[in-house]
Amino acid sequence: MKEEIIIAGFGGQGVLSMGKILAYSAVMQQKEVSWMPSYGPEMRGGTANVTVVLSDDRISSPILHSFDTAIILNQQSLDKFESKVKPGGVLLYDSNGITHHPERNDINIYRIDATEEASRMKSTKTMNMIVLGAFLKVKPVVEMENVLKGLKKSLPERHHHLIPMNEKAIERGFEIVREVSLMNA
Amino acid sequence: MSELRLMKGNEAIAEAAIRCGADGYFGYPITPQSEVMETLMTLRPWETTGMVVLQAESEVASINMLYGGAGSGKRVMTSSSSPGISLMQEGLSYMAGAELPCLVANVVRGGPGLGTIQPSQSDYFQSVKGGGHGDYKLIVLAPASVQEMADFVELGFDLAFKYRNPAMILSDGMIGQMMEKVELSPQKERWTNEEIEKMHPWATTGKRPDRERNIITSVELDSEAHETFNNKLQAKYREIEENEVRYELTDVEDADYLIVAYGSSARISAAAIEILREKGIKAGLLRPITLYPFPSKKIKELSGGLKGVLSVEMSSGQMVEDVRLAVEGKVKVEHFGRYGGVVHSPEEVANALEQKLNGGK
Structure with a gap:
């Protein structure tokens, strides 16, 4: 098993932390992982992305130009990474602020209204966990038990009281993700 | 634990x-x-x-x-x-x-x-x-x-x-x-x-009655004496070159082409080798773990059976000079690398090897 993932959005949306939680979950499942952020003089509102590779075997390059899955949280990232999904791969995107929806018909496209759902749940900061839940529904690469362990490992102890809220958000994402049929797009 | x-x-x-x-x-x-x-x-x-x-x-x-x-x-x-x-x-x-x-x-x-x-x-x-x-x-x-x-x-x-x-x-x-x-x-x-005094008698741990003062300095104004000191340094470097060379080999046994790459370029090159082998091009990787001392002997030893060597580094070509010195002209050595902060992809490395060494086939 090898899963090569790009997660991309605005700085402040929790792109890097979602990647870290996913990577830590895979560590808990005895997998090899790499987490490679795009780093730079970027900040809240700038673009942020991270490449996460999960594998049963030793990982060669942590830097990639095409991906099994793209998890997309804004229009700029959608424009940049839609073409980088391998044929037959997965594109999962949050619909918030998207005016130009994905168009490829050789990949599987999933939509999650995570920003909207997070504000409905009155916890906008858990938006990234709703998206993570959606990803795990589409690609069950890590068992939920290990995701919860990964969550605990990733968060500093002073934030551990927030774990139940994050867990709820992951479950919610699991429930509301839906496949986009391109016939209707 | x-x-x-x-x-x-x-x-x-x-x-x-x-x-x-x-x-x-x-x-x-x-x-x-x-x-x-x-x-x-x-x-x-x-x-x-x-x-x-x-x-x-x-x-x-x-x-x-x-x-x-x-x-x-x-x-x-x-x-x-x-x-x-x-x-x-x-x-x-x-x-x-x-x-x-x-x-x-x-x-x-x-x-x-x-x-x-x-x-x-x-x-x-x-x-x-x-x-x-x-x-x-x-x-x-x-x-x-x-x-x-x-x-x-x-x-x-x-x-x-x-x-x-x-x-x-x-x-x-x-x-x-x-x-x-x-x-x-x-x-x-x-x-x-106490352990430091015992293990490193040269250290300035305070003058003791049973030994001379330890002096830490790099100055020696007597040229003859300074040449002698430099000879001592050089002898030390030869000893390091003899004993401390470290490297890792991947897929070199049947390789026609060798990539020499260190650090992150070695990771990217390992993925490039997977791409090349899928195309039927037999490439292997030598990853220097010590850059000084450099694994020159091993590169020379491997070069005999090779059709070409590619030094992959995120620079305009620095380590490639040491690779060329190591093979002593026995085999063609080329360089590939993006630089100025750009990281090359596995595909770019694989293409470079094909273009520069495999005749672009």
């Missing part, structure tokens, strides 16, 4: 420094290595092991604090990125000249000048040829994973003290910023003053 964690390369350096029993870290922040000191400041080792962590006023001050700490036999280190390492060159030359052990980690960014904060491997010459003045060498270790960032801290200290010479971890922004699984070794005790 060892401990499994997910962490950045820079964080791994900090954790490993505390755990191997380092006595002091002196540094000045610079992207992309700032997490080293940030992590140390968060972990507050001065409250547990007694390790000193100090933000100096500059890189020049940091390296001279290392001179002082090392002179008294302590295990001291610093880390920085390219422009900061340039500022340390005078101090490193003085430490090599005074035969002082220390560990310096360079998390390289693109140069020259202030350059960029993105990853690069363009400090190869500076690291392996002696970036300061005089005939000296640093022992240079090139980690290709976060695990090696941790492991090479203790290895670097061990080699530095074994040969009384500065050692360097030559990494880059990619290995520094990426997170991987790391197994951290258990906490070791720091050396006691």
